[in-house]
Amino acid sequence: xxxxxxxxxxxxxxxxxxxxxxxxxxxxxxxxxxxxxxxxxxxxxxxxxxxxxxxxxxxxxxxxxxxxxxxxxxxxxxxxxxxxxxxxxxxxxxxxxxxxxxxxxxxxxxxxxxxxxxxxxxxxxxxxxxxxxxxxxxxxxxxxxxxxxxxxxxxxxxxxxxxxxxxxxxxxxxxxxxxxxxxxxxxxxxxxxxxxxxxxxxxxxxxxxxxxxxxxxxxxxxxxxxxxxxxxxxxxxxxxxxxxxxxxxxxxxxxxxxxxxxxxxxxxxxxxxxxxxxxxxxxxxxxxx
Amino acid sequence: xxxxxxxxxxxxxxxxxxxxxxxxxxxxxxxxxxxxxxxxxxxxxxxxxxxxxxxxxxxxxxxxxxxxxxxxxxxxxxxxxxxxxxxxxxxxxxxxxxxxxxxxxxxxxxxxxxxxxxxxxxxxxxxxxxxxxxxxxxxxxxxxxxxxxxxxxxxxxxxxxxxxxxxxxxxxxxxxxxxxxxxxxxxxxxxxxxxxxxxxxxxxxxxxxxxxxxxxxxxxxxxxxxxxxxxxxxxxxxxxxxxxxxxxxxxxxxxxxxxxxxxxxxxxxxxxxxxxxxxxxxxxxxxxxxxxxxxxxxxxxxxxxxxxxxxxxxxxxxxxxx
Numbered sequence: 001x002x003x004x005x006x007x008x009x010x011x012x013x014x015x016x017x018x019x020x021x022x023x024x025x026x027x028x029x030x031x032x033x034x035x036x037x038x039x040x041x042x043x044x045x046x047x048x049x050x051x052x053x054x055x056x057x058x059x060x061x062x063x064x065x066x067x068x069x070x071x072x073x074x075x076x077x078x079x080x081x082x083x084x085x086x087x088x089x090x091x092x093x094x095x096x097x098x099x100x101x102x103x104x105x106x107x108x109x110x111x112x113x114x115x116x117x118x119x120x121x122x123x124x125x126x127x128x129x130x131x132x133x134x135x136x137x138x139x140x141x142x143x144x145x146x147x148x149x150x151x152x153x154x155x156x157x158x159x160x161x162x163x164x165x166x167x168x169x170x171x172x173x174x175x176x177x178x179x180x181x182x183x184x185x186x187x188x189x190x191x192x193x194x195x196x197x198x199x200x201x202x203x204x205x206x207x208x209x210x211x212x213x214x215x216x217x218x219x220x221x222x223x224x225x226x227x228x229x230x231x232x233x234x235x236x237x238x239x240x241x242x243x244x245x246x247x248x249x250x251x252x253x254x255x256x257x258x259x260x261x262x263x264x265x266x267x268x269x270x271x272x273x274x275x276x277x278x279x280x281x282x283x284x285x286x287x288x289x
Numbered sequence: 290x291x292x293x294x295x296x297x298x299x300x301x302x303x304x305x306x307x308x309x310x311x312x313x314x315x316x317x318x319x320x321x322x323x324x325x326x327x328x329x330x331x332x333x334x335x336x337x338x339x340x341x342x343x344x345x346x347x348x349x350x351x352x353x354x355x356x357x358x359x360x361x362x363x364x365x366x367x368x369x370x371x372x373x374x375x376x377x378x379x380x381x382x383x384x385x386x387x388x389x390x391x392x393x394x395x396x397x398x399x400x401x402x403x404x405x406x407x408x409x410x411x412x413x414x415x416x417x418x419x420x421x422x423x424x425x426x427x428x429x430x431x432x433x434x435x436x437x438x439x440x441x442x443x444x445x446x447x448x449x450x451x452x453x454x455x456x457x458x459x460x461x462x463x464x465x466x467x468x469x470x471x472x473x474x475x476x477x478x479x480x481x482x483x484x485x486x487x488x489x490x491x492x493x494x495x496x497x498x499x500x501x502x503x504x505x506x507x508x509x510x511x512x513x514x515x516x517x518x519x520x521x522x523x524x525x526x527x528x529x530x531x532x533x534x535x536x537x538x539x540x541x542x543x544x545x546x547x548x549x550x551x552x553x554x555x556x557x558x559x560x561x562x563x564x565x566x567x568x569x570x571x572x573x574x575x576x577x578x579x580x581x582x583x584x585x586x587x588x589x590x591x592x593x594x595x596x597x598x599x600x601x602x603x604x605x606x607x608x609x610x611x
Contacts (some may be wrong), residue, residue: 033402081581088588091401094347096540097584099533103577111570219530222413225406264417267410272409275395 004246005251007136013209013240013247014144015205016069019220020152020239022198028234029171030188030195032082032093036102037199037224043105044070044200045207046113052120057118063204067197075099076197102217109214117211125261143205154194155236168192171234219263226266230273242243245269311453315446323445327517329558331510336508336533336542336550337459343536344545345472346499347479349399349407351532352412356385356504358527360421360511365432365521378512385508387503388415393497409529416527431522434515448517455513458553459506463547466502475499477556483511543590552592 019041034040039188044066044124053060122139158164168186169177179182206212227246230237246266253265315323335357342348356461363381368374388411396407419426426432437444465470477485486492515521534557535550542553564575587594 027402033406081585085588087582088584092405092536093345093540093588094349095349095351095405096533096536096580100577100580100584103573103580107571107574107577112572114596186544221408225409229403229406258421260421264414264421267413267417271396271407271410271414273405274399274410 006248008140009248010244011136011140011144011247012250013244014147015202015243016223016227016246017240017243018147018150018198018205019202019224020231021037021154021236022202023224024193024228024231024233024235024239025198026192027228029167030078030192031086031091031094032098032192033091034138034192034240035095035098035221036105036220037195037213038111038219039102039105039240040070040199041220042214042217043109044211045202045212046109046118047064047126047200048082048204048207049113049118049120056241058122059204059208060142063146063201064276066204066218067201069278070200071193071197074193079193082140083185083189101180106214106217107241109139113214115213115215117213118207119211120207121175122208137209139208146205147202151236151240152199154198158236162189163187186266196257203234222263226270229270232279290325307588308457311513320442323449325549325559325562327449327452329331329555330449330456331514332538332558333456333533333551333554334452334510335531336538336554337456337463337577338503338552339532339535340539341463341466341499341503341506342546344465344541344549345479346475346480346494348495348500349401349405349536350408350500350503351536352408352410352529353503353507353535354527354532355408355412355415356389356507357511358412358416358419358512358523358554359385359388361510361515361526362426362432364512365434365515366425368498368516369432376513378509381512382505382508385504385559387406389501389504390497393500394493397493397496397500397550402512412529412532416471417522419524419527426523428598429522430518431525432515432519433450433456436519451513451610452517454509455510460547460551462506464501467547471498507601537580538582539590541587541591543592543594546590546592549590549592556591 005079023034023037024082026032031190044063047069048059048062049243051057051065079099081101082094085094089249166177166182167190169182170179170184171191174184177187196225204211224248227239227242229242231240231242231247246269249265249269250259250262252260257265311326314326316327335353337546339350339353342350342353360378360381363384364374364377367377367380372406396404396411398405420428422428435537437447466475474485474490474492477488477490478492478496482492496572511526515526518525535554538557539552541550543555544550555567559580561572561576565572568574568575589597
């Protein structure tokens with residue numbers, strides 16, 4: 001029984017890790033708390049839904065075009081809305097700006113897809129795997145695996161490629177990065193857009209197992225807040241720790257106090273961690289590794 | 290220097306006339322507009338309360354709506370068990386102060402982003418508790434207040450004047466704070482907290498007190514709102530949109546000014562109503578676009594922008610005269 005809960009929590013944690021990674025990169029590196037992250041995830045899910053209904057492409061595959069679309073959207077949002085705001089005002093003005101983006105996104109989605117719940121039923125949604133006498137849905141394992149691969153790719157990009165290293169340098173020391181010829185503003189923009197692309201991938205994957213609708217955007221945002229803050233910002237390993245912790249807390253919480261307290265439980269854990277360790281559980285940035 | 294930099298007797302005269310017109314309003318306009326103006330006053334109160342933290346103390350309590358919800362819910366629970374409004378409201382103030390102290394002392398150590406996020410977390414957690422503690426709060430069904438035995442027009446007028454009184458009270462509290470030692474202390478925290486502490490200012494005491502004042506004003510507005518609506522639910526009174534809207538009003542009018550948040554509340558709420566009645570399906574999107582435009586083009590708020598503009602014209606006029 002306990003093993004089953006732990007396994008479920010762990011599998012959920014994989015998706016949570018991916019969700020948290022994008023948000024955490026945007027916050028920790030570009031310095032933007034993206035309140036439109038939940039809306040972006042739902043938009044990613046809708047793009048996959050559209051691919052599925054029109055071309056019957058599986059969400060696992062349509063996550064790629066969704067990511068590309070959201071990457072471009074993220075670039076545009078950063079270039080035309082966020083960059084001028086950052087130059088002018090304090091952080092909370094930027095916060096309000098991302099909220100305005102969320103309002104426009106939600107309105108757009110409501111107009112096109114209405115607020116009904118949608119679900120994508122895959123041919124493999126009824127398959128199951130037997131593991132140590134536990135019944136394990138194949139989809140959940142698949143989502144976990146794809147999330148893991150996606151997070152690993154982000155890690156490879158950040159640590160091995162030239163733009164990735166430039167992004168790290170911009171976050172570590174903006175003036176120094178400028179001095180050696182890195183276009184810091186551009187790196188922040190690319191990083192923000194990568195975060196948006198990750199949101200789209202996470203949304204597409206989640207649409208495999210969960211019915212979704214615009215009204216879920218707020219709840220999703222709450223979850224990514226908890227994940228990012230739990231582990232520490234701008235740090236992929238932090239997001240992984242936060243994601244898996246939240247997955248386990250929710251799985252255990254559903255058993256002990258009931259699933260309706262899931263959201264409150266996560267937020268309470270977040271506030272406690274914030275107060276005790278404001279830099280998160282890992283407490284170091286990814287470039288300190 | 291109470292209201293703005295370039296004030297004179299005309300400013301007071303103008304405010305006096307506006308107040309007189311507002312007092313006479315309920316007998317001139319229809320019930321719909323009386324209710325709309327009441328909601329404008331309510332948002333002006335919320336904006337003034339949150340501006341005390343944003344504009345003067347320099348902290349952004351994104352989840353300040355939690356005190357609105359606490360006020361409405363505590364009053365509602367007590368009134369539906371036979372209490373009168375005033376004692377119910379007093380208990381709900383105590384409740385908000387309690388939450389503010391217990392939560393504020395640890396959380397106000399956090400700065401910037403982290404403080405804002407922690408208050409969002411607090412709001413979410415208390416909202417979830419209110420939603421699930423069905424025995425006490427009625428859960429998703431919400432709370433029904435005992436109805437007042439009055440005819441609708443008189444009822445509208447009653448709440449119109451209560452909310453207007455609250456708005457004036459909030460402005461007066463703000464003026465008193467700005468002119469006192471307390472005001473200097475919280476503004477010194479905003480400009481440089483370390484320097485303030487090194488000069489011997491008890492920053493923890495002052496910022497917690499400032500948040501308590503903000504919470505109490507918000508909580509009273511919540512109590513009155515519940516009584517006015519006579520029905521509340523969690524998605525209604527713990528809605529983060531309420532905080533966001535009041536922050537927008539502060540931004541629109543100008544943070545850290547006496548009249549700014551009030552003017553912001555009037556413009557935003559009336560504009561929002563017009564958009565809502567004309568373009569129902571585009572309501573959210575248009576609000577979002579307006580927000581973007583305000584941030585991009587009037588980042589310091591209308592009041593500051595306007596006084597700068599007037600100041601610029603005066604200076605130019607003097608130069609030309611010389």
